Amino acid sequence: MKQLSTKVTSNGHGQDSSYFLGWEEYEKNPYDEIKNPNGMIQMGLAENQLCFDLIESWLAKNPDAASLKRNGQSIFRELALFQDYHGMPEFKKAMAEFMEEIRGNRVTFDPKKIVLAAGSTSANETLMFCLAEPGDAFLLPTPYYPGFDRDLKWRTGAEIVPIHCSSSNGFQITEAALQQAYQQAHKLDLKVKGVLVTNPSNPLGTALTRRELNLLVDFITSKNIHLISDEIYSGTMFGFEQFISVMDVLKDKKLENTEVSKRVHVVYSLSKDLGLPGFRVGAIYSNDEMIVSAATKMSSFGLVSSQTQYLLSALLSDKKFTSQYLEENQKRLKSRQKQLVSGLESAGITCLRSNAGLFCWVDMRHLLDTNTFEAELDLWKKIVYNVKLNISPGSSCHCTEPGWFRVCFANMSEDTLDLALKRLKTFVESTDCGRMISRSSHERLKSLRKKTVSNWVFRVSWSDRVPDER
Amino acid sequence: MDLLSRKATCNSHGQDSSYFLGWEEYEKNPYDVLKNPHGIIQMGLAENQLCFDLLESWLVQNPDAASFKRDGQSIFRELALFQDYHGLSSFKNALANFMSENRQNRVFFDSNNLVLTAGATSANETLMFCLANPGDAFLLPTPYYPGFDRDLKWRTGVEIVPIQCLSSNGFRITKHALEEAYEQAKKLNLNVKGVLITNPSNPLGTTTTQTELNILFEFISKNKNIHLVSDEIYSGTAFSSSEFISVMEILKNNQLENTDVFNRVHIVYSLSKDLGLPGFRVGAIYSNDKDVISAATKMSSFGLVSSQTQYLLSSLLSDKEFTKTYLRENQSRLKYRQRMLVTGLEAIGIGCLKSNAGLFCWVDMRHLLSSKTFEAEMDLWKKIVYEVKLNISPGSACHCEEPGWFRVCFANMSEETLKLALKRLKKFVDNGALTCSRKKTMTTISNWVFRLSFHDRDAEER
Secondary structure (H helix, E strand, C coil): CCCCCCCHHHCCCCCCCCHHHHHHHHHHHHCCCEEECCCCEEEECCCCCCCCHHHHHHEEEEHHHHEEEECCEEEEEEHHCCCCCCCHHHHHHHHHHHHHHHCCCCCCHHHHHHEEEEEHHHHHHHHHHHCCCCCCCEEEEEECCCCHHHHHCCCCEEEEEECCCCCCCCCCHHHHHHHHHHHHHCCCCCCCEEEECCCCCCCCCCCCCHHHHHHHHHHHHCCCCEEEEEEECHHCCCCCCCCCCHHHHHHCCCCCCCCHHHHEEEEEEEECCCCHHHCEEEEEEECCCCCCHHHHHHHHHHHHHHHHHHHHHHHHHHHHHHHHHHHHHHHHHHHHHHHHHHHHHCCCEEEEECCCCCCEECCCCCCCCCCHHHHHHHHHHHHHHHHCEEEEEHHHHHHCCCCCCEEECCCCCCCCCCCCCHHHHHHHCCCHHHHCCCCCHHHHHHCCCCCCCCCCCCCCCCCCCCCCCC | CCCHHHHHHHHHHHCCCCHHHHHHHHHHHHCCCCCCCCCCECCCCCCCCCCCHHHHHHHCCEEEECCCEECEEHHHHHHHHHHCCCCCCCHHHHHHHHHHCCCCCCCCCCHHHEEEEHHHHHHHHHHHHHCCCCCEEEECCCCCCCCCHHHHHCCCCCCEEEEEECCHHHCCHHHHHHHHHHHHHHCCCCCEEEEEEEEECCCCCCCHHHHHHHHHHHHHCCCCCCCEEEEECCHHHHCHHCCCHHHHHHHCCCCCCCCCHHHHHEEEEEEEECCCCHHHHCEEEECCCCCHHHHHHHHHHHHCHHHHHHHHHHHHCCHHHHHHHHHHHHHHHHHHHHHHHHHHHHHHCEEECCCCCEEEEEEECHCCCCCCCHHHHHHHHHHHHHHCEEECEEHHHCCCCCCCCEECCCCCCCHHHHHHHHHHHHHHHHHHCCCCCCCCCCCCCCCCCCCCCCCCCCCCCC
């Protein structure tokens, strides 16, 4: 009898085939404008495909960067051998400056405090290994990115305790919710090591308010715990408001160089802002030397390819490019979000008012036949099978209220988005104000339904799903 | 309250400044043929710099591969978005074929059984997460690559119990040593989950023999819960392909396909040594166990290979004319370079373990020790670093049971530099400078010297 670790064998548990269905259906029948116009439109993948033309044109003008050359000279050998876990200094400098630019140059990032990682998936896991023992807990506001269940908990043994956010106040984090989560952790005999937020939020598409950020910083100060701010979407902010980073708050509260500042860490990646998830570029930023030191060594398990570091250091060092890119990216995202929001509105569907991200948090509660997660699943299946749109149900994001869905808008063309909205409108109108469902189809769907959705649906259950579809 | 995890804080304990010294000294005073001809020559880094010209010339002839183009058309968007943890199939196919080629196509690798990882460092750790629980143990023959202490144990909680190999039989694994290690693990109340070998061996530079492989397979056939992991990262550095026997060949030759042993043998590979591309972070796990493949694939999310790099290398490795020439040339140049080091050392009266692979030699300097102790080995090492100005790796860093052995790399420098290094060494030996015993007070070397102790050293200098 062969024996594998419990990490492997526990894997198969809690697999919910219902969600697997949506992805499977898409893979079987993917929409293609010409080849498969009736296929399923993928709206569950938070990719940014809106600005590739800008990057491609930069590549055409700067061929050396990809061709492993510097000033026309081959630096292939140097790059082939470069495996220093401190990362390429030019690249870290360029990353630090890019992060500053995204924050309006209001705060500074010291390249020496940056640790590179193979994507923020790696960065988040590494931070857990540095901050938590097996059995320790991090508090996360719901709804949150389903991948966190794997990234933060799987191999680290850390636990997640949810901070329940509700639609009654636009899913904002409240002091009461924070305290309640903290107490809940204690009830479960879990030692709370910190809070992790995604800012701007996935799946909400909203940037944290100053009030929420102050609340968080005050909270971690009083409890003597860490705050991780995953700012992977920082460059997707398109609202009238400015993006407020946790680093802004530390500065404004004059907490720089204090003990508290050592417990605040930022995670970043180029997967969303630049649309480069394939290149595996993530980073941890910390004011705590010990964490930078430990995380640097741990980055050995997921270094960024030197070929990629070199290309991107050239790209990000081009300030003309970065400023043009950031501006254009925001403009296009804003326009695209507007298209989705108004399209949904005309179908009688509203969204949480968003100012960032690659998706909207859509309110379909009025389309549920009952205020239950079972009804949410029913509706989701209908949208997958009948409307042929793959969108993400709120329960997979640990939302405490049924009826919310995350719908992505930046991973397809305008025309495809139009088509998706048209299909949805048709569907909503055909179901008689979205309320009435015939008894027979309801029974049919009930028999299709598997066991009740567990909270761990996205754990590690999907054999064939594409990773990191945040 | 502890604000950081034990994993993060244990880092600073056990730091042995002695070893740190060698690296520090090199960084402070690196040899450069023009700018610093009296600097320290780096002979502690197992890099393969002998065939870059072949790679560079291929790149010149095939500019599309690095420029995100396929048949002249840009595939930038496709690559930018490609993050599927199953990996680029064209790359996995090319890699599987390359691995077969490395074994003269005596065995065949199925790309469906391959998991890509960010280097062998990531592959080895991932395999531990898949095969062992915290507190379980893996048996490793000594001497072994110092990085394993971090890679296999640090975040996984797995323990290493050494299989003690001695110079008396050329450091070969014996049945007795294997069983003794197993007993030792039991005494320490550790559940043995497997054996991990590096074949060809680092730091020995020797391929694992048929006899040793038979012993290992007999062991895991008898003990049905035990896995065998064969890190074959140096497979392409065997000077003669026929002398390298992969565990895949044993599975085939012994017709083990339909036995449970088949699912308990796993291979780790990487392009860091054979192709000299450690910076590109390309590693792989190969296993016949579907569950291992499935779990390892998901775990690879934590260390995927950049799609930019996958594409470049899939083009490179799909070029059969190139791979054939490269493998042959690589072997021939490594053999030649090893010869240079071995004869140079012989002329100084220094012997090496007879090696047939790798980027280094396992050098016998026992006769230069003032006493048969690790303290004397440390003394000698310091002299070689500070006075001879060569950075080489002392055997104790590799958990060698016997003092006096050193790993000396030969493929990370030019011929002239190697000749110079040998000249320097000869001068000192001839002057008797290395044999005079100087009493130095210093702390006993712990076995965990390379654990996490080097703040500033480059990662993965195997």
